[in-house]
Amino acid sequence: MTVTVFIRYQLDPFKRAAFEAYAQRWLKIIPRLGGNLLGYWMPHEGTNNIAMALISFESLAAYEAYRARLRADPEGAANFQSAEEGRFILAEERTFLRKVE
Numbered sequence: 001m002t003v004t005v006f007i008r009y010q011l012d013p014f015k016r017a018a019f020e021a022y023a024q025r026w027l028k029i030i031p032r033l034g035g036n037l038l039g040y041w042m043p044h045e046g047t048n049n050i051a052m053a054l055i056s057f058e059s060l061a062a063y064e065a066y067r068a069r070l071r072a073d074p075e076g077a078a079n080f081q082s083a084e085e086g087r088f089i090l091a092e093e094r095t096f097l098r099k100v101e
Contacts, residue, residue, distance in 0.1 A: 001059065001098055002056055002057070002058060002059075002098065002099060003056065003057050003058075003059060003060050003062075003063060003096055003097070003098060004038070004054055004055065004056045004057075004096070004097045004098070004099070005053075005054070005055045005056075005057070005063065005094055005095070005096055005097075006052065006053075006054055006094070006095040006096075006097055007052065007053040007054075007055070007092060007093070007094055008050065008051075008052055008092070008093045008095070009050065009051040009052065009053070009089050009091070009092050010049055010050060010089070010090045010091040010092075011043075011049045011050070011051055011088055011089060011090065012049070012087065012088050012089075012090055013043075013048045013049040015086065015087070015088035016042065016043065016048070016051075016088075018082075018086045018088040019042070019051060019088045019089065020042055022079060022082060022083055022086075022088070022089075023040035023042070023051070023053070024040075025075070025079045025082075026040065026053070026079065027040070028075075029070075029073065029075050029076050029079065030055060033066055033069045033070055033073060033076065034057075034062070034065070034066045034069065035055040035056070035057060035066050036055065036056040036057065037053075037054075037055050038053075038054035038055065038056060039053065039054060040052070040053045041053070049090075060096070063096075
């Protein structure tokens with residue numbers, strides 16, 4: 001069963017450009033480490049502080065293996081560090097979804 005991780009980010013609305021650069025770096029890192037990245041979405045109209053990402057995995061076990069690779073990856077660690085230092089992500093929520101067949 002494919003599992004899709006829906007990540008909802010609450011951003012500092014004055015630091016959206018920093019978040020977008022962060023998301024752009026994930027576009028290369030996530031697929032390299034085994035995630036099927038469906039994409040990142042930035043605020044456009046309306047609410048200016050919510051961004052989202054969707055990443056699919058063949059199973060929850062595959063997601064857990066990906067997370068282990070991500071923690072050990074120098075580029076991934078550097079990107080997480082940039083988010084901590086930049087403080088542009090105020091909150092992050094993960095929801096695990098399955099497709100209705």
